[in-house]
Amino acid sequence: xxxxxxxxxxxxxxxxxxxxxxxxxxxxxxxxxxxxxxxxxxxxxxxxxxxxxxxxxxxxxxxxxxxxxxxxxxxxxxxxxxxxxxxxxxxxxxxxxxxxxxxxxxxxxxxxxxxxxxxxxxxxxxxxxxxxxxxxxxxxxxxxxxxxxxxxxxxxxxxxxxxxxxxxxxxxxxxxxxxxxxxxxxxxxxxxxxxxxxxxxxxxxxxxxxxxxxxxxxxxxxxxxxxxxxxxxxxxxxxxxxxxxxxxxxxxxxxxxxxxxxxxxxxxxxxxxxxxxxxxxxxxxxxxxxxxxxxxxxxxxxxxxxxxxxxxxxxxxxxxxxxxxxxxxxxxxxxxxxxxxxxxxxxxxxxxxxxxxxxxxxxxxxxxxxxxxxxxxxxxxxxxxxxxxx
Amino acid sequence: xxxxxxxxxxxxxxxxxxxxxxxxxxxxxxxxxxxxxxxxxxxxxxxxxxxxxxxxxxxxxxxxxxxxxxxxxxxxxxxxxxxxxxxxxxxxxxxxxxxxxxxxxxxxxxxxxxxxxxxxxxxxxxxxxxxxxxxxxxxxxxxxxxxxxxxxxxxxxxxxxxxxxxxxxxxxxxxxxxxxxxxxxxxxxxxxxxxxxxxxxxxxxxxxxxxxxxxxxxxxxxxxxxxxxxxxxxxxxxxxxxxxxxxxxxxxxxxxxxxxxxxxxxxxxxxxxxxxxxxxxxxxxxxxxxxxxxxxxxxxxxxxxxxxxxxxxxxxxxxxxxxxxxxxxxxxxxxxxxxxxxxxxxxxxxxxxxxxxxxxxxxxxxxxxxxxxxxxxxxxxxxxxxxxxxxxxxxxxxxxxxxxxxxxxxxxxxxxxxxxxxxxxxxxxxxxxxxxxxxxxxxxxxxxxxxxxxxxxxxxxxxxxxx
Numbered sequence: 001x002x003x004x005x006x007x008x009x010x011x012x013x014x015x016x017x018x019x020x021x022x023x024x025x026x027x028x029x030x031x032x033x034x035x036x037x038x039x040x041x042x043x044x045x046x047x048x049x050x051x052x053x054x055x056x057x058x059x060x061x062x063x064x065x066x067x068x069x070x071x072x073x074x075x076x077x078x079x080x081x082x083x084x085x086x087x088x089x090x091x092x093x094x095x096x097x098x099x100x101x102x103x104x105x106x107x108x109x110x111x112x113x114x115x116x117x118x119x120x121x122x123x124x125x126x127x128x129x130x131x132x133x134x135x136x137x138x139x140x141x142x143x144x145x146x147x148x149x150x151x152x153x154x155x156x157x158x159x160x161x162x163x164x165x166x167x168x169x170x171x172x173x174x175x176x177x178x179x180x181x182x183x184x185x186x187x188x189x190x191x192x193x194x195x196x197x198x199x200x201x202x203x204x205x206x207x208x209x210x211x212x213x214x215x216x217x218x219x220x221x222x223x224x225x226x227x228x229x230x231x232x233x234x235x236x237x238x239x240x241x242x243x244x245x246x247x248x249x250x251x252x253x254x255x256x257x258x259x260x261x262x263x264x265x266x267x268x269x270x271x272x273x274x275x276x277x278x279x280x281x282x283x284x285x286x287x288x289x290x291x292x293x294x295x296x297x298x299x300x301x302x303x304x305x306x307x308x309x310x311x312x313x314x315x316x317x318x319x320x321x322x323x324x325x326x327x328x329x330x331x332x333x334x335x336x337x338x339x340x341x342x343x344x345x346x347x348x349x350x351x352x353x354x355x356x357x358x359x360x361x362x363x364x365x366x367x368x369x370x371x372x373x374x375x376x377x378x379x380x381x382x383x384x385x386x387x388x389x390x
Numbered sequence: 391x392x393x394x395x396x397x398x399x400x401x402x403x404x405x406x407x408x409x410x411x412x413x414x415x416x417x418x419x420x421x422x423x424x425x426x427x428x429x430x431x432x433x434x435x436x437x438x439x440x441x442x443x444x445x446x447x448x449x450x451x452x453x454x455x456x457x458x459x460x461x462x463x464x465x466x467x468x469x470x471x472x473x474x475x476x477x478x479x480x481x482x483x484x485x486x487x488x489x490x491x492x493x494x495x496x497x498x499x500x501x502x503x504x505x506x507x508x509x510x511x512x513x514x515x516x517x518x519x520x521x522x523x524x525x526x527x528x529x530x531x532x533x534x535x536x537x538x539x540x541x542x543x544x545x546x547x548x549x550x551x552x553x554x555x556x557x558x559x560x561x562x563x564x565x566x567x568x569x570x571x572x573x574x575x576x577x578x579x580x581x582x583x584x585x586x587x588x589x590x591x592x593x594x595x596x597x598x599x600x601x602x603x604x605x606x607x608x609x610x611x612x613x614x615x616x617x618x619x620x621x622x623x624x625x626x627x628x629x630x631x632x633x634x635x636x637x638x639x640x641x642x643x644x645x646x647x648x649x650x651x652x653x654x655x656x657x658x659x660x661x662x663x664x665x666x667x668x669x670x671x672x673x674x675x676x677x678x679x680x681x682x683x684x685x686x687x688x689x690x691x692x693x694x695x696x697x698x699x700x701x702x703x704x705x706x707x708x709x710x711x712x713x714x715x716x717x718x719x720x721x722x723x724x725x726x727x728x729x730x731x732x733x734x735x736x737x738x739x740x741x742x743x744x745x746x747x748x749x750x751x752x753x754x755x756x757x758x759x760x761x762x763x764x765x766x767x768x769x770x771x772x773x774x775x776x777x778x779x780x781x782x783x784x785x786x787x788x789x790x791x792x793x794x795x796x797x798x799x800x801x802x803x804x805x806x807x808x809x810x811x812x813x814x815x816x817x818x819x820x821x822x823x824x825x826x827x828x829x830x831x832x833x834x835x836x837x838x839x840x841x842x843x844x845x846x847x848x849x850x851x852x853x854x855x856x857x
Contacts, residue, residue: 078399079401079437080439081399081442288403290434290435292434379573383581383603
C-alpha cells in the first residue's frame, strides 16, 4: 500500500507552475502579448529567438493577404450557389498564419472547420479545402501529406484527438529515440472552450504531460453568444486550473502569435507539457454564410475591430520600413490569379458516386461494408428494368 | 453570344426561397465576376449576391419585392456587349472599404452556362414550411444591415423602404408532391415516372418501392420474365406456345390499325429538329411560379406546336368520307398512351382554346387517368389529330399509323444530345426526330411537308407561338 502523500506534495505542480518562467514577452497595456501595435510600431524586436526576423514579415503578410483573398472568393462562390456552405475567417489571418508558421514539419495540427489559413500554410491546396464545402467529399486531402488533420465539424472533438495523438508521439519517442521531437496543435474557439471535450483533453494532456499546444482563437462570438457568456475570466486563465501555463496573445499580431506559439511548441516538444494559448482576435465576418451577424452584434463593435485589422498593421510596418508598391502590386496580381484558379477548380469538381462512399469507410476491405455495398447494388439494380429515358 | 442565366442559390443551409429586395444593376450594365448584383432576403438574413458571370446584364427576370424559389432564374448576363449598350450603369460600391481589404479582381474566364445551376437548394422543398409574410417593420427600429461578401457596409436607407403590405406567397402554390423515400424518388426520376401518378400504399401515404415496381410492371412484364421465357426443347410443342385471347383493347387496336393501314394510303415523312430551345423553355417553365406543381415536358410544347401548325394547314385536321372531306375547325388532340389495359388514344377536347398552362394540366390529367386505367370511352371518341410520344422509351422515330377517322398523326422521338452543324461548326445540341403519317387521300406530300416544317419550327423556336 502506497504511503499517503501530504497535501502539499500532491499539488507541487501548482508550485512549479508559479515558477514557470514565462519569457519576458512584450505586453500591451491590457497585459496580452503584443509585438506589433495596431499602428504598426514594433514593440519588441527580439526575444529569446522566438520572434520572427523582420525579413520574414513580407512572407507572413503574403500568407495573410492570399488567404484573405481565398476566403473572399470562397464566400462569393457560396453566394453563387457553387458551395453549399462557407465558413469565413476574415479577421483571424494573423492568429492562423502566425501559429501555423510556428510549426515544424513533424508537428501535427488538429483544426476546427475554420482553419483555412493554417491549412494552406501547412501545404494543403486551397481548392482541396473547398471540396468538403461543395459536398463532393467528406475530407479533401490526405492528412499524412501535410500533418494537417481533416476538418472537424463536431465542436471541440479535435482537442481530444490532438492530445491522444500527442500521447502517441510521446510513446513513439520512447520507442524510437531518433524520431524528431514533435508536438500537436489543438485548434478550437471560445465557443468550443465550453464543451466537455476541451476539459477532458486538458485533463489528459496535463496528466500525461502530453506535447500538445491548445490554441484557442477567441474570436469573441460563438455564433451569436459573446465570450463574456463563455467565461468570467480570460480563457487563458483556465490553464492554471489544469496545472499548465496559459498565455493571452494579441491574435491580430502575427509576430506575437508566431513567437508565443514557437515558444509553446518548443516547450512541448522538449517535455515541458501542454500550454494554452488564447489568441485574442475577432471574427470580422459571419459565423458561416448561413449566419447574419447583424442580428446579434452592433456595427460599432465591428468598426472598432477594423482598426485592429491584422493585415493593416503589417502593411503599415512594411511601408514604414521601405517595402515598395511593387511588392503590394505583385501580391494583388498573385491573389487575382489565385482566385481565378480557385474558381476554375471549384467549377470543375465532380462528385464521386455513392459507391465511392463504401470504398472510403475503412482503410481495408471490411466484410460488413462489402455486404452493404452488395445490398445497395442489388437495390439499385432492382429498379433497372426500364431504359430510363427521360 | 452566350446568355448565362443565374439561378437563385440557397445562401443558407436548406433555404427554399428568398425575396428579391433590391437590384443593384439594370439591363445594359456591365458586370464583372463577383460584382454585387442584387440584395435578397431569406428567412435567415439579408444577403448580397455577387455575379458569377462577367458581361452585360441582359434581363432581370424577377421583380423587386417578389419572393421566388431557390433555383429560379433571376438574371441573365450576356457575355458580349449588346449592340447599343448605352451608358454603362454605374454599380454602387459593394461595401465600405476596409483597410487591408482587397478589391474585386478582374473576371476570370466566364463559366459555361450550365455552371449556373446552383449546387444546393434545388431539391424538393420542405412541405409547407413557407415563411410567414412579414408585416411592416416599425419605422423607429434600425434597419437591418446587409451581410456582404466583404465588409459590413454602413446601414443604408434603402432597407427601411419596405412596403408594409406584402402579399403572402400564393397559398395555392401548395405542392401536391407525393411522399417517397429518396431512393424511390431517384428511381422514379430515372424511369421518367411522375410519383404523383403512382398509387401509394405506404403507411404514411408514401409511394413505396413496391408501388413503383408494380406501376412499372405492365411494361416490364416481358423483361421481368425474360430469364424463364424460353421453353425447354424437351417439352411438348403445344406447351411451348402461349395462347393469349384477343379481346378488349388489343382487339380494338388491331381492328382500328388494320382498317387504317389498309384503307388509308399512308405517306410518312420525317424531320430532324434541333429542340434545344424547347428544352430550355421547358426548363424555364418548370422553374416558374405559374407552373409550380405541374409536370411540364417537351410533349407540351409539341402539342402546342401541332395545334398551331394545324391552324396554318387545316386539311391535316380532317376526316375522309368517300363523298366529302370534313375539315374540323376544332382540335380534339389525341395522345397515344400506354396503359395497363393496352394502347389508348384519349383526346383533349377543344385543345385549341387552352392556354399553355391549361394544356399542361390537361396533358397531366389525361396521362394519369390513362395510366391508372380510368380513361372513359367518351374521352377516346371524336379525336381529330393524334400525337404519339415514342421518345419516352428512347426511340428515335417510327412510322405511326393514323388513328381511324383522322388523317394525320405525329410521332415524337426521343430528345438527346447529338452533334449538330451550326454555322459550319459541329456542336452538341438537343436533337429529336419528328415522324408524321398522313392520309394521302386528303393530305398531299407538299401539305404534309409544310405542316411538319411548321411543327418543327416551333420546337426549334418556341417563341414563335407568341405571334
